[in-house]
Amino acid sequence: MKNEKEILLEVKNLKVEFGSKKKKFTAVNDVSFDIYKGETFGLVGESGSGKTTIGRSIIRINQVSSGEIIYNGEKISGKISKSLDKEITKKIQMIFQDPMASLNERAKVDYIVSEGLYNLNNHKSEDERKTIVDNALLEVGLLPEFASRFPHEFSGGQRQRIGIARTLVMKPEFIIADEPISALDVSIRAQVLNLLSSLQKANDLTYLFIAHDLSVVRFIADRIGVIYKGRIVELAEAEELFNNPIHPYTKALLSAIPQPDPRKEKNKKIEVYDSSCHSYDEDKPKFIEIEEGHFILANEDEINQYKESGNMIAIDASKAV
Amino acid sequence: MMSYLDVKINKEVVLCVNDLKVNFKLRGQVLNAIRGISLDLYKGESLAIVGESGSGKSVFTKTFMGLLESNGYIDSGSIMYSGKDLAKFKVAKDWRGIRGKEIAMVSQDPMTSLNPLKIIGKQVQEGIELHQNLKGAQAKKLAIKLLEDVGISDPEKRYYQYPHEFSGGMRQRVVIAIAIGCNPKILICDEPTTALDVTMQAQILDLLKNIQKEYNLTIIYITHDLGVVAKVADRVGVMYAGDIVEIGLADEIFYNAKHPYTWALLSSLPQLGIKGEDLYSIKGTPINLFKEIKGDAFAPRNPRALKIDFELTPPYFEVSKTHKAKTWLLDTRAPKVEYPKALKKLFDEWEGYRNEK
Numbered sequence: 001m002k003n004e005k006e007i008l009l010e011v012k013n014l015k016v017e018f019g020s021k022k023k024k025f026t027a028v029n030d031v032s033f034d035i036y037k038g039e040t041f042g043l044v045g046e047s048g049s050g051k052t053t054i055g056r057s058i059i060r061i062n063q064v065s066s067g068e069i070i071y072n073g074e075k076i077s078g079k080i081s082k083s084l085d086k087e088i089t090k091k092i093q094m095i096f097q098d099p100m101a102s103l104n105e106r107a108k109v110d111y112i113v114s115e116g117l118y119n120l121n122n123h124k125s126e127d128e129r130k131t132i133v134d135n136a137l138l139e140v141g142l143l144p145e146f147a148s149r150f151p152h153e154f155s156g157g158q159r160q161r162i163g164i165a166r167t168l169v170m171k172p173e174f175i176i177a178d179e180p181i182s183a184l185d186v187s188i189r190a191q192v193l194n195l196l197s198s199l200q201k202a203n204d205l206t207y208l209f210i211a212h213d214l215s216v217v218r219f220i221a222d223r224i225g226v227i228y229k230g231r232i233v234e235l236a237e238a239e240e241l242f243n244n245p246i247h248p249y250t251k252a253l254l255s256a257i258p259q260p261d262p263r264k265e266k267n268k269k270i271e272v273y274d275s276s277c278h279s280y281d282e283d284k285p286k287f288i289e290i291e292e293g294h295f296i297l298a299n300e301d302e303i304n305q306y307k308e309s310g311n312m313i314a315i316d317a318s319k320a321v
Numbered sequence: 322m323m324s325y326l327d328v329k330i331n332k333e334v335v336l337c338v339n340d341l342k343v344n345f346k347l348r349g350q351v352l353n354a355i356r357g358i359s360l361d362l363y364k365g366e367s368l369a370i371v372g373e374s375g376s377g378k379s380v381f382t383k384t385f386m387g388l389l390e391s392n393g394y395i396d397s398g399s400i401m402y403s404g405k406d407l408a409k410f411k412v413a414k415d416w417r418g419i420r421g422k423e424i425a426m427v428s429q430d431p432m433t434s435l436n437p438l439k440i441i442g443k444q445v446q447e448g449i450e451l452h453q454n455l456k457g458a459q460a461k462k463l464a465i466k467l468l469e470d471v472g473i474s475d476p477e478k479r480y481y482q483y484p485h486e487f488s489g490g491m492r493q494r495v496v497i498a499i500a501i502g503c504n505p506k507i508l509i510c511d512e513p514t515t516a517l518d519v520t521m522q523a524q525i526l527d528l529l530k531n532i533q534k535e536y537n538l539t540i541i542y543i544t545h546d547l548g549v550v551a552k553v554a555d556r557v558g559v560m561y562a563g564d565i566v567e568i569g570l571a572d573e574i575f576y577n578a579k580h581p582y583t584w585a586l587l588s589s590l591p592q593l594g595i596k597g598e599d600l601y602s603i604k605g606t607p608i609n610l611f612k613e614i615k616g617d618a619f620a621p622r623n624p625r626a627l628k629i630d631f632e633l634t635p636p637y638f639e640v641s642k643t644h645k646a647k648t649w650l651l652d653t654r655a656p657k658v659e660y661p662k663a664l665k666k667l668f669d670e671w672e673g674y675r676n677e678k
Contacts (some may be wrong), residue, residue, distance in 0.1 A: 036465040046518040155606065186545045187373045190602035192587035197599070212519060214539075215548075219591035219600070237598075256523040256547025260590050261667065262571040263674075270523045 005036040008174060008206050009058065013067035016053050027053045029230040030067070032287060040207040044214050044240070044253070049155075050230040051210045055176045059094050059210070060085070071174070086120060093167035097179040099159035103151040103253040110147035113137065114165045120170075139202075140195060140232075143164065157188035164195065166201070176208045181216065192219060214257050214281030218242060223293075225268065226250045229275075236294040246306060247296050249273045278302070325489065335506060335539055336362040336385065337665070341398035343380055343389070343406070344562075352610050354380045354393070356563040362507070362539060367530075369542040369571075371552040371586070372560035375607055377416040378543045382509050382559070386406070386424050387416045422452045425505035429512040435484040436545035441468070442480030447497050452503040467498040470535070472528055490521035494528065501536055508533075511543045526552055547590060551575060555644070559583045562608050563617035569644030576671030578637075579646040581626070582619045601663055625650075625658050 015030040028050040035041045045161045058069055058261040060076065069077040076088050093116075096102040103112055113133045115122075123129040134144035140161040151159060160180065167175055177196065197207060197220065200236045211217050215247040218238050219222055225251065227234040234247040252273035259265050278285070285298040290296050290306065298306070343355035354377045362368060370378045383389050387410055400407040402423065410416055424478065428434045430463060436444055445464040449455055455463060461480075468476035471494040484492060490502035493513065500508055514522035530553060533540055542553055550557055550571065557574040559567045559582065567580040578584055587593065588601040605622040608614060617623075629649050638651035650658050660668065 044394060046520060185374045186586065187545075187589060187603040190591070190594075190600040193591065194599045194602060213520070215590075215592045221592045252520060256519045257547065257592075258523070258552050260547040260551050260575060260587060260592055261670075262551040262554070262575050264672070265548070268552075270527060272524070273520070 002196075005039075007034045007216060008037040008072060010070040011054070011058070011067070012070065014054065014055050014057065014064060014069065016050070016062055019086075027230055030055070031227070031230070031232050032067075033225055033232060033235060035204055035206060035208060038200075038204060039222040040209055040220055041228060042209045042211065042217035042224040044079040044211055044217050044224060045227035046212060046235065049227045049228075051063075052178055052213075053225050054227075055094070055178050055208060055210050059092050059176055060088065088171050090120060091173045092171055093175050095163055095167055095174040095175060095177045095180045097161075098183045099156055101164050101184070102163055103159055105151055107150075108147065109137075109162055111150070112162060113147070113169055116166060117169045124165075131163070133165075139168055139199065140165045142212055155188075156184050157191055158271050159194065160184060160188075160192055164192075164199070166209045168199070171203075172205070173209070174206045176210070178210045179212070180209075182211065182213065189216075228241045228273075231297055232295075233297045234295065240291075240294055244294075246290065246294070247298070247302060248277060249275075253289040324654070333364040335360045335364045335402070336360075337399075337401040338362075339399045339401070341381075341383060341384065341400065342396040343377075343393060344396045345390070345393045347611075350611050352585070353609060353614075354563050355384075356614070357398070358565055360558065360565065360568075362541070363556075364389075364443055364539055365533075365537065366555045367533065367540040367542060367553055368425065368556045368558060369544060370556035370558045370560055370565075371544060371547060373545060373586075373607065376560040378560050378562040379511055380563075382511065382541055382543055383509070385509065386420050386426060387413075388426075391633070421500075421503040421505065423505055424507045424509065424510060425500040425503050426509045427493075427496050427500050430516045431489055431496050432516065434496055435492060437484050439494055440481050440483055441487070445495065445502050448499055448502040464498075464502065467502050468495070468534050470501075470532070471495070471498045472524075473498075489517055490525060493517060493521075493525055497528065497532065498527075501538070503534060504536075504643055506539070507539045507541065509541045509543070512545070513542070513544070514549060515544070524655075542549065547575075547587065548592070559586065563610060564618065566619065566648070567644075567646040569640065569646075572671075572674065573641065574645040576668055576674060577640070578664075579640055579644075579651055580648045581617075581623045581650070581658075583646075584660050584664060585623075587667070588661040593667065594662050595663075601661055627655065640655065649660075 011031060011033050014031045018025045018027055043054065044049045052289055053062055057064050064077040068075050071088065089201060110133060113136055114129055115131065117123045118128055123132060124177065133147055137144050137146060141151050142158065142161055181192050184192060200207060209217060209221055211278055221238050225232045226239050226247045234250045245254055252271045255271045280299060285297050285299045287295055287297050288303060338360040339354055339357060341358045345352040345354055358381060374380045380596065384395060385407060395408045398408060411420055442464050447458050451458045451465050465476045465480055468479060473479050473491060473494055484506065487495065495676060514525050517525060544550060554571045557569065557571050559563045559580065561582045566657055567574065567583050578587060583605045589603060591600060594600045603622055608618050608621065616632050617630040617635055620626040627649055634645045637645040637647055637651045639645045
């Protein structure tokens with residue numbers, strides 16, 4: 001099944017560093033993954049784990065220190081030609097977390113949605129631009145009349161729809177959704193999630209869905225990568241990851257998701273991940289495919305351990321708070 | 322496992338709200354934020370209040386501490402606490418014996434609720450000195466003990482550190498320490514974990530549960546996250562448009578909800594969704610609270626609404642001794658309406674649970 005899928009985006013040994021030589025901080029360290037055409041790839045981790053940085057380096061906002069990003073067979077990281085840069089800007093778009101902060105308060109919706117068209121001269125005439133904007137607004141469930149209004153006249157859910165509409169006018173192939181629903185109210189989250197999946201079907205889109213909430217990612221993503229302190233520790237298909245988590249960090253993360261089921265929830269034991277349970281000083285960990293399509297970050301010792309018991313490292317329950 | 326049922330047996334009411342109405346004056350109009358809530362809070366329980374933003378859950382609990390914004394006022398009703406009616410309190414002096422001392426609060430964002438220019442220890446000590454009549458070394462000793470109780474390691478050293486040296490989860494622990502340092506009877510936790518990571522969230526909730534036992538607290542949780550509710554609450558009140566539309570034990574709300582709004586809230590959770598299918602989403606927008614509401618406030622957004630829902634406000638119908646809901650669907654004359662399919666798995670457990678009993 002895997003082989004039939006076409007790889008759209010390849011991230012190879014990506015490393016992103018911030019700061020100058022003396023105070024260097026490695027935000028993303030040796031991360032590799034593929035995203036297939038038409039799928040939703042979920043990236044989960046705590047705040048500060050580097051998930052947003054990965055998204056931002058794909059869209060060329062953050063500079064890559066080493067490693068490369070390949071889109072449709074072409075390298076898009078580092079120095080690239082102007083025409084490719086323009087091409088990538090069109091094809092890869094981003095939806096931001098907070099719709100209250102990501103829209104220009106002083107611009108009308110009409111301008112916000114068509115800003116990408118203006119910048120890249122993607123439209124032939126004023127009439128064409130208007131039609132594109134109207135269609136994009138209709139596609140996200142807003143009315144074309146809203147084009148003449150300002151962002152403050154809309155609710156959070158509607159604003160996020162505007163944020164989605166402005167990516168659609170570019171006719172993108174690949175959308176990076178960075179926590180698109182975490183700033184929204186519970187009742188509106190479902191609407192935006194539904195909208196994202198219906199747009200995916202209609203426009204044949206590929207998503208990179210970045211979130212900290214595993215339960216949301218499980219619902220929307222086909223495959224999930226779990227990231228901890230700049231490294232992907234486990235990557236698998238969504239259901240496989242939930243049914244058979246191997247890495248202790250994934251286990252801790254899964255145990256922390258609150259379930260809407262009081263009796264299960266009250267008897268649940270929360271596992272706490274302690275990174276000192278690995279002994280990586282001599283035996284360096286590698287990112288290895290342990291079962292088909294299921295990758296983990298582990299060293300030789302741990303892999304042998306897994307092969308024997310079907311379990312990587314037992315978490316010491318006494319450490320739990 | 323059913324420890325919270327013990328609480329129910331010796332019901333001692335610590336706080337009694339009766340037909341509370343809160344209004345706000347806004348641009349010459351009057352907004353009815355709380356529309357006649359009655360609620361008993363039992364000693365030692367944890368009650369969760371859920372609802373979407375704007376449903377009035379924060380406003381409701383703010384009235385217990387006299388923290389309404391200046392354009393808000395209590396229109397009618399009473400809040401009885403140890404023989405006093407908090408709704409009648411007018412000046413700050415009245416509140417001095419209540420705020421912190423009897424009812425304390427843990428707010429949402431630990432990044433903004435601490436003073437950045439003061440060391441952590443002093444901030445914890447402040448409340449202790451004010452409310453427990455301790456001074457100097459004694460107060461400091463207690464402050465350090467509190468920091469240790471909330472899970473801050475090396476408290477003697479941390480006592481002298483500033484908020485910016487703490488992570489988000491640690492700051493929230495400090496905020497909790499400040500709240501319990503006043504030795505309150507009731508603790509109001511307003512979205513205590515929304516600003517935190519999932520892993521940190523689980524730890525803070527566990528901490529609150531332990532603290533509750535240790536300090537004999539009654540806790541009111543305000544949250545929109547039903548996962549959090551399932552974890553911590555003994556009882557759950559569901560708020561919509563300034564009213565509690567359904568209230569019951571956590572089990573009753575999750576496995577046997579009766580109000581269409583509770584159904585909608587539960588079934589829009591991605592945890593219950595089926596992959597590849599659309600999630601249930603609540604249509605429309607919350608009702609306008611500037612206008613008088615006729616009938617059931619949720620009716621315009623409810624695809625299962627009956628004709629009477631638009632005409633007459635439903636009273637509470639009792640489902641069990643501990644569970645009641647404001648919906649005409651519970652009336653004996655109402656047609657049988659099926660709950661949403663997404664809830665079947667959850668509701669099936671109720672059957673098993675009932676058979677157990």
